[in-house]
Amino acid sequence: MNYIKITETPSNHDNLEQLDTASILQKMNEEDQKVAAAVAEVIPQITKLVDTLTERFARGGRLFYIGAGTSGRLGILDASEIPPTFGMPHERVVGLIAGGDTAIRKAVENAEDDTQQAWPDLMAHDINSNDVVVGIAASGTTPYVLGGIAAAKEKGILTAGITNNPGSPLAKAADIPIEINVGPEFVTGSTRMKSGTSQKLALNMITTALMIRIGRVKGNKMVNMQMTNTKLVDRGTRYIMEGLGVDYSVAEALLKKHGSVKKALDAER
Structure with missing residues (x-):
């Protein structure tokens, strides 16, 4: 060599x-x-x-x-x-x-x-x-x-x-x-x-x-992460709270409805 x-x-x-x-x-x-x-x-x-x-x-x-x-x-x-x-x-x-x-x-x-x-x-x-x-x-x-x-x-x-x-x-x-x-x-x-x-x-x-x-992050958030456990559902809910100015229960419902943070933010803004 x-x-x-x-x-x-x-x-x-x-x-x-x-x-x-x-x-x-x-x-x-x-x-x-x-x-x-x-x-x-x-x-x-x-x-x-x-x-x-x-x-x-x-x-x-x-x-x-x-x-x-x-x-x-x-x-x-x-x-x-x-x-x-x-x-x-x-x-x-x-x-x-x-x-x-x-x-x-x-x-x-x-x-x-x-x-x-x-x-x-x-x-x-x-x-x-x-x-x-x-x-x-x-x-x-x-x-x-x-x-x-x-x-x-x-x-x-x-x-x-x-x-x-x-x-x-x-x-x-x-x-x-x-x-x-x-x-x-x-x-x-x-x-x-x-x-x-x-x-x-x-x-x-x-x-x-x-x-x-390629657009898989919004701001500094993992808005396309998979909601595969309680920790990630909580994280996603808090991202939606911050992005839309809603309380926890509303944000959690929107996350469950749309299936991802990005889809929830895009649909509800």
Whole structure:
């Protein structure tokens, strides 16, 4: 490899086993404080991805995440939260992980080393040229992710790559590289730590900004959230109270009548 794999360089801290608990946590927190600044550096690239997604979503396009291990799980987590938070169908943002659903909870041996499997996983969803594939790999070298990105590009599908190693194969392969340099991990090579945190921040930014851009947020409220439990019904009721200037019982009745905050506000204003 002709680049420095920063995620594998020695930690800034040593003799960890000799530290007391408070010192371990303090030093870990010192490292974590570097993450948001690293993500800030790639906002221009995230902007490009979100603007592209906004255009493609207007044409019925979808967002696919592919990853392995922690990166794959984070993609699935982000995708799974879109329907309840923004009321979008499950199939519009999809997370795929090397090894399939079993790998969400337990490691599947050698699954990430399969360069061929990501494309069949994507094809199971009838992926097409309106869609966008985002590969997530801290190392930037995960074969499952690289194979999926290469196959998607070959079929004319736009790709992006989220990695914590600038200059990595993933960064070079993706149409929109998002290279988040968080530096060495607290425990050397443990990319579930700062790298994973940076990926979670980036994914939050991508889908939240996208949902705002396509009209799934009003003001600062999740007006399209699914009313799937008591907490969310109460939240939706209070949004309607604020939006229409009515009391709780009236707002709750309107929510039940219309089925969503947005529909209630649109109909009753």
